[in-house]
Amino acid sequence: MKPSPLHALAVTLAALLPLTACSNGSGSDSEQPEELVVGMPVDLTTWAAADAAWGNEALYHQAVYDTLLRTDAQGGVEPGLATEWSYDESMTRLTLELREGVTFSDGTAFDAEVAVQNLLRFRDGASENAANLSSVVEAEAVDADTVELTLDAPDPALLTYLSHNAGLQASPETFDAEDAQVRPVGSGPYVLDEEATVVSSRYVFTAREDYWDPEVQLYPKITMQYYPDATAMLNAVKGGQVNVTNLHSSSQAADAESAGYDVHLSPVNWKGLILADRGGEVEEAVGDVRVRQAINHALDREALLDAMDHGYGEPTAQIFGPDSEAYAEALDDAYPYDPDRARELLEEAGYPDGITLVQPQTSFTPASEFELIAGMLAESGIDVEAEHVGSTFIGDLLGGAWPTFRFALNQEPLPWMTYRLAIAPDSAWNVYDVEDPTVEKLAERMRLGGEDGAAASRELNEYLVEQAWFAPFYRLQGIVVTDGSTDATHKVGYAMPNLWDIVPVS
């Protein structure tokens, strides 16, 4: 019998399969996996510690760098390269005692002088978080193992900042190196395997020998695979190619679960409108608190959560999360959905025919979501016109091009961090630099921390909600999924766990 072409194709495929039938290697059947494969939704911006970003990029840095301090999953400060720390009575002088005998992966010794240089380079560098060290006016190496920081005013978030990118410690040999952006030299638990790494795609790390804290070296090898495409990420999960990842979208959670992954939820961001022009500088109507309150009453938060994020979140009218000292449960429902009340407020403010706002339609907001929000606001007499902008609109946005706009901001673990991010007159997301005496008085009390600082942060939260500086929709759940061989503990306020909180399941 003469074989048909289809038969020939089948034979060829069958012949190829034995060649190809080997494991894809994202895990193993043994109790202690040889490798951890992490799916990353964002690429690394730079390895240069002085310019480093944090947030979703933190895992990359935690692999190769140590920080002066660490924070645990609940946000508690723990020793890192600094073993002890203390403030003076004025809270403006911080003394750090450093770990002895630590070396960078190039053999250079870590000491107080190196720590000082790293701190000052970060403060004066190009990181988006450089301002986190803006309170540090002086850094001095008192002796080989002691650093003293002098602040211009108390900074209740400084210890936490030192556990993030502001505290990263790089070898001084990299400070002026041309390849510092692509070749990290840290004292951390892993070293980058440059041979196996493909920049902007796959980053491979191998455990360092004689690392000072072997307990955090839970895997001999870690691969961080960057998936720029949401579909590719989901396919990798369905195909069992990653052990742990932070999903691009809540719509993928059900698919991951049915592929056998455990889903870990934790509130990360708040999504909503930033009513930035509180002074009415560009759009007079937004300067009126009644108009801002009307916008808040015009939002059906439950409906928005279901439509845009499949219910993975909690409706709220406050920007502080449940893990923050400033949080007050009652404020979640401070502005119930009430189009009639919204119209009344607009009328009281002198806008009986409603108002029109121009908002940017960006890559963050799909057209369908923009129309949904605009349609909801229109029912209360608030018309929204879309201005189509490209993916590089952030500069215009921060420059104050739009009086109100939709965005998602991190729910920081400390109230002071939220103040520094979006409330302080010089903060990035107070784009019109609005200064309010009540806010600043409360901030002065928050600076000093303690019980009064916590009380002040709650008062600040109430004041901001009452003044409707923002119109949050809901707290969005961050979704981390782990396969059967892996477990992870979410870190408060962050999309991904600490690297050492991703552990093999024995």
Next chain:
Amino acid sequence: MITYSVKRLLSGAALLAVLSVITFFALRLGTQGVAQQIAGQSAGPEAVALIEERYGLDRPLAQQFLSWAASALTGDLGRSWFTGQPVTEAVLSRLAVTVNLAVGSVALTGALGVLLGALAATRRGWPDRLVQVLSVLGQAVPGFVLAVGLVLLFAVQLRWFPATGYTDPSDSVGGWIRSLTLPVLALAVGSVGGVAQQVRGSMLDVLRRDHVRTLRSRGLPRRRVLYRYVLRNAAGPALSVLGLQFVIILSAAVVVEQVFSIPGLGPVALTSTARGDAPLVMGVVLVTGALVVLVNLLVDLLQAFLNPKVRLS
């Protein structure tokens, strides 16, 4: 042939120069706020100013271009503004992956296209109808839809192949074949019908010519006539189509590499263009442009080799 090749290479160089100017100004004029993007969304004005100064973004555009062009002429394409990786290293390391993918797809397209085209021309019947159907399907089904379908069936359901990623042949030949099989299929299936149609048409045309009838009447075996005379004469147009397919597959690879998360030029092209990473975009454009020029030259030279009557001028 040497004079012809030199002339073609010179015109190719001129084309690349024009392409560079257009790309640079289109990209830089169409992308605002690059320094803010590099520094990060929450970066303050001081950090943004530092970035502008570091990369010369505070200089006039023409000056920026001339500075880039002067370095490029010495072989230095600079570094990516976002990753800091040397552009030459970033592009060439990924070019190898994309070329693997494109060559595999073109080879599969060529082999299946010639086989099906020859069957359709000589046997007619079902092979002929299959070629027609494949040709229509190839144009109707977008590559990324096919790619997603292949992943769902062969990677997610059957687990025969990995859903994403690329294995270098130096690490594992088996892994390399596994990682390329689905992307190559996704790229090739759409092109096979077109090439088969071209081969079929050219062969039918040659089969009707007098010299073929003469050869047959002299009693030469049918198979010898087909493969030695008909197919060779019909190979010219098919080769032109394959050359064109290479360029088409190179473009389609941008999306397919993204779907399969393959570290080729595609994701780099997409990401760097969206970010406005001018040095990297310029590197990608220059290298892919040069590749297209070389492939077209190679196709012309092969045409001349296969058919000496083709004049190179």
